[in-house]
Amino acid sequence: MPATLATLSQYRELISDRPKKFSESEAGYTSPARSNSDYHCEDCLHFYRGLAARRTVCEILRRPMGSDIEPKAHCVFWTRTGDRFPLLRNGN
Numbered sequence: 001m002p003a004t005l006a007t008l009s010q011y012r013e014l015i016s017d018r019p020k021k022f023s024e025s026e027a028g029y030t031s032p033a034r035s036n037s038d039y040h041c042e043d044c045l046h047f048y049r050g051l052a053a054r055r056t057v058c059e060i061l062r063r064p065m066g067s068d069i070e071p072k073a074h075c076v077f078w079t080r081t082g083d084r085f086p087l088l089r090n091g092n
C-alpha cells in the first residue's frame with residue numbers, strides 16, 4: 001500500500017484535461033443500422049481498436065457513456081490518410 005493515497009480532488013484534476021472530442025451530432029456519426037455508406041470507421045485513420053481493453057475508440061469523436069465506436073459506422077470526418085475527407089463537402 002502506498003504511503004500516501006491520492007485524493008479525489010487530485011483525481012479530478014488529473015482527468016480535467018481530458019482532450020475535447022466531437023459529439024455524435026457534431027460529427028454526423030451514423031450507426032451501421034442507418035448507414036448505407038461504403039466508408040466504415042474500421043477503415044478510418046482515426047479508429048483505434050484496443051485489444052487489451054477490448055474497446056473501439058476514435059481519436060476525434062466520443063460517444064455518450066463511453067460506448068464503443070461501431071466498426072461499420074461512419075461520420076463526416078472519415079478519412080484514410082488525413083488529407084482527404086470524401087464525406088465532407090469540399091473535402092476532396
Ligand code: SF4
Nearest residue numbers: 041044046047058075
Ligand atoms: S469515421 Fe468518424 S467516428 Fe469513425 S473512426 Fe473515423 S473519425 Fe471516428
